[in-house]
Amino acid sequence: EAGVTQFPSHSVIEKGQTVTLRCDPISGHDNLYWYRRVMGKEIKFLLHFVKESKQDESGMPNNRFLAERTGGTYSTLKVQPAELEDSGVYFCASSPSGGNTIYFGEGSWLTVV
Amino acid sequence: AQTVTQSQPEMSVQEAETVTLSCTYDTSESDYYLFWYKQPPSRQMILVIRQEAYKQQNATENRFSVNFQKAAKSFSLKISDSQLGDAAMYFCAYRRRGSQGNLIFGKGTKLSVKP
Numbered sequence: 001e002a003g004v005t006q007f008p009s010h011s012v013i014e015k016g017q018t019v020t021l022r023c024d025p026i027s028g029h030d031n032l033y034w035y036r037r038v039m040g041k042e043i044k045f046l047l048h049f050v051k052e053s054k055q056d057e058s059g060m061p062n063n064r065f066l067a068e069r070t071g072g073t074y075s076t077l078k079v080q081p082a083e084l085e086d087s088g089v090y091f092c093a094s095s096p097s098g099g100n101t102i103y104f105g106e107g108s109w110l111t112v113v
Numbered sequence: 114a115q116t117v118t119q120s121q122p123e124m125s126v127q128e129a130e131t132v133t134l135s136c137t138y139d140t141s142e143s144d145y146y147l148f149w150y151k152q153p154p155s156r157q158m159i160l161v162i163r164q165e166a167y168k169q170q171n172a173t174e175n176r177f178s179v180n181f182q183k184a185a186k187s188f189s190l191k192i193s194d195s196q197l198g199d200a201a202m203y204f205c206a207y208r209r210r211g212s213q214g215n216l217i218f219g220k221g222t223k224l225s226v227k228p
Contacts, residue, residue: 003157004157031213031214033214035216035218040220041220042117042217042218042219042220042221043204043206043216043218043221044218045214045215045216045217048213048214048215055213056212056213056214056215058215059215091158093214095214100146100163101160101163102160102214102216103157103159103160104150104152104157104158104159105157106155106156106157106158107158
């Protein structure tokens with residue numbers, strides 16, 4: 001069974017540009033989460049989808065970040081316009097309904113120059 | 114606010130030896146979960162072990178065990194008979210019961226295993 005997959009694995013963009021990260025959760029997992037780790041800091045929760053609905057978006061840093069999960073399958077996280085401080089690793093994770101274990105992807109490394 | 118602290122940025126252990134990674138947390142909640150995640154280089158972060166706060170018995174998974182001290186808010190991970198494949202970043206995490214995916218992580222401990 002495929003795990004959580006993320007694309008791209010690495011991305012280097014210029015300040016002011018737009019980047020879209022994609023996450024494919026484990027098939028059948030209703031819950032999908034985005035986290036990020038800025039260099040030298042803790043991994044921080046961004047938001048949580050249950051199917052296509054945003055259950056909790058309390059961790060989203062500002063309105064330059066837009067997450068979607070149309071159809072309740074894969075999710076995208078768009079950063080527009082990107083700033084230098086957005087550099088870091090963006091993790092996607094998923095879990096089944098009622099499950100306590102969260103499964104993570106390998107992360108998407110974003111570098112804004 | 115809940116916080117998780119891992120005081121050891123890096124640790125090193127000799128192959129076949131035992132190592133303990135420290136984690137402390139701060140919360141006013143009484144019902145929560147604690148986790149240790151492992152992320153090998155360029156690999157997925159995987160769950161190593163999980164502890165429910167209401168359980169007094171320390172969780173164990175093969176060579177991995179925890180020392181859960183609820184009153185002291187301490188949750189250390191012991192790796193016995195260390196193997197080269199144990200080299201990774203280890204993250205301690207907390208989740209309040211009912212908060213679903215809002216995990217709170219420590220900064221991580223980078224573990225090196227020497228042959």
